[in-house]
Amino acid sequence: MSMSATSGKIASNPSRESLNGRRAFLFLIRRDLTLAFRTPGQTLNPVAFYLMVASLFPMGIAPQKEVLSQLAGGIVWIGALLAVLLSLDSLFKSDHDDGSLEQLLLSPHPLPLLVLAKVVAHWLTTGVALLLMAPVLGLMLHLPAQAFPALFLTLLIGTPLMSLTGAIGAALTVRVQRGGVLLTLLSLPLYIPTLIFGTGAIQNAMAGMPYTGHLLWMGALLMAGLCLAPLAIAGALRVVVDG
Amino acid sequence: MNWTFFHKLSSPRWFYEISGRWLPWMAILAALMMATGLIWGLLFAPPDYLQGNSYRIIFLHVPTSFLASAVYVMMAMAGAVTLIWRIKLADMALKSMAPIGASFCFLSLATGAIWGKPTWGTWWVWDARLTSMLILLFLYLGVIALRGAIRGTGAQARACAILTLVGVVNIPIIKYSVEWWNTLHQGATLTLTEKPSMAPEMLYPLLISIAAFYLFFLVVMLVRLRTEILEREAKTRWVREAIASQ
Numbered sequence: 001m002s003m004s005a006t007s008g009k010i011a012s013n014p015s016r017e018s019l020n021g022r023r024a025f026l027f028l029i030r031r032d033l034t035l036a037f038r039t040p041g042q043t044l045n046p047v048a049f050y051l052m053v054a055s056l057f058p059m060g061i062a063p064q065k066e067v068l069s070q071l072a073g074g075i076v077w078i079g080a081l082l083a084v085l086l087s088l089d090s091l092f093k094s095d096h097d098d099g100s101l102e103q104l105l106l107s108p109h110p111l112p113l114l115v116l117a118k119v120v121a122h123w124l125t126t127g128v129a130l131l132l133m134a135p136v137l138g139l140m141l142h143l144p145a146q147a148f149p150a151l152f153l154t155l156l157i158g159t160p161l162m163s164l165t166g167a168i169g170a171a172l173t174v175r176v177q178r179g180g181v182l183l184t185l186l187s188l189p190l191y192i193p194t195l196i197f198g199t200g201a202i203q204n205a206m207a208g209m210p211y212t213g214h215l216l217w218m219g220a221l222l223m224a225g226l227c228l229a230p231l232a233i234a235g236a237l238r239v240v241v242d243g
Numbered sequence: 244m245n246w247t248f249f250h251k252l253s254s255p256r257w258f259y260e261i262s263g264r265w266l267p268w269m270a271i272l273a274a275l276m277m278a279t280g281l282i283w284g285l286l287f288a289p290p291d292y293l294q295g296n297s298y299r300i301i302f303l304h305v306p307t308s309f310l311a312s313a314v315y316v317m318m319a320m321a322g323a324v325t326l327i328w329r330i331k332l333a334d335m336a337l338k339s340m341a342p343i344g345a346s347f348c349f350l351s352l353a354t355g356a357i358w359g360k361p362t363w364g365t366w367w368v369w370d371a372r373l374t375s376m377l378i379l380l381f382l383y384l385g386v387i388a389l390r391g392a393i394r395g396t397g398a399q400a401r402a403c404a405i406l407t408l409v410g411v412v413n414i415p416i417i418k419y420s421v422e423w424w425n426t427l428h429q430g431a432t433l434t435l436t437e438k439p440s441m442a443p444e445m446l447y448p449l450l451i452s453i454a455a456f457y458l459f460f461l462v463v464m465l466v467r468l469r470t471e472i473l474e475r476e477a478k479t480r481w482v483r484e485a486i487a488s489q
Contacts, residue, residue, distance in 0.1 A: 172402050172406060189378045
């Protein structure tokens with residue numbers, strides 16, 4: 001959607017500088033998507049992980065319908081959060097290993113724009129898949145029918161936000177050997193406000209109450225994240241890679 | 244505006260010397276105030292009409308909670324200074340503050356749990372204020388762990404500064420959690436803008452112990468910071484002279 005909107009503007013934009021930046025942005029997204037589609041196994045791992053985490057809860061806690069429908073919203077959210085975290089570890093790492101990350105740092109285009117492209121590509125490959133899986137998991141966990149819109153909408157806003165904030169941690173740990181645990185320690189505190197608003201909205205929807213307030217808060221957090229997180233990610237990459 | 248004081252302050256050597264002169268006095272003052280505040284609060288302040296004597300932990304709980312978030316804000320400021328002016332001393336301060344802040348955060352959670360058992364009947368509830376304090380502890384641990392994982396002092400400094408600045412978004416959430424979510428934890432005990440709701444016999448020892456804990460923090464921070472300065476400037480002549488003269 002955003003791709004067609006921006007490519008429409010490219011033809012009419014006379015400024016060569018911004019044209020290059022925009023094309024670099026789109027090319028980087030296309031490159032990351034191509035890489036993801038060439039290794040579908042690796043791309044689908046977080047989705048399989050998501051399914052497995054969510055199916056552990058009925059086995060570990062209780063398979064009864066009443067218990068599960070109470071917990072469903074939280075389980076789907078926590079599963080999504082952990083799956084995003086799992087996939088973030090490799091966001092910059094493979095690029096760092098093959099040297100293309102240094103090329104990104106050296107390129108004349110603004111680095112925050114380029115890292116935003118990487119985050120967008122990450123969301124398109126991971127977040128969207130999790131988003132599409134969420135209703136299935138909701139059904140499996142007997143989430144009440146009136147909570148499905150809330151589940152979908154909160155994850156629609158929440159998954160890009162998780163990609164953005166988690167990417168800061170991924171950038172900071174890009175050169176750390178076995179940085180997965182550290183990435184978890186750095187990112188989870190930043191996820192907790194999102195988690196609280198997301199599951200709060202689902203609880204409200206289950207009780208038949210309005211949840212627009214929660215969605216607005218999440219939207220505000222997403223806007224702040226879109227503006228500020230790319231700067232932090234770019235700063236972190238410059239610090240950690242340049243040393 | 245004259246900025247020379249700022250540049251002077253940012254010189255590790257000058258700071259080491261001036262803080263060495265302040266430190267003994269601050270330590271004495273901190274000890275005196277701590278003794279006054281705690282003895283007054285724990286022994287002489289009247290018992291609460293509702294909570295009896297169990298409220299007395301407030302003289303530890305409120306100061307440690309104040310400092311837990313205040314230290315994080317100070318770390319964020321030090322982080323901003325590190326990123327903007329590349330002042331080494333700011334990063335040394337950030338490094339020496341992090342474990343102290345984490346300890347205050349832990350103490351705040353622990354004293355809160357001990358207070359919660361007699362008043363709420365439970366050690367822990369998943370209330371907004373408690374949970375956000377726990378997140379703050381995770382933030383501290385993250386900053387400490389990140390420094391341990393990165394090689395190179397310059398990279399460590401700027402990476403920790405970025406992480407601290409990112410984490411500072413949680414501070415307002417902690418600050419307003421009690422007002423946004425209506426939960427078990429009581430509202431703020433003290434506010435600057437309103438008349439205190441506490442009896443003066445309880446309020447004065449509390450204010451004294453808060454000031455005492457701030458001073459205690461400064462003393463511990465300075466001790467750690469001075470060690471850090473010596474360690475990082477170990478190759479300079481003034482450090483060798485300073486150590487030789489002792």
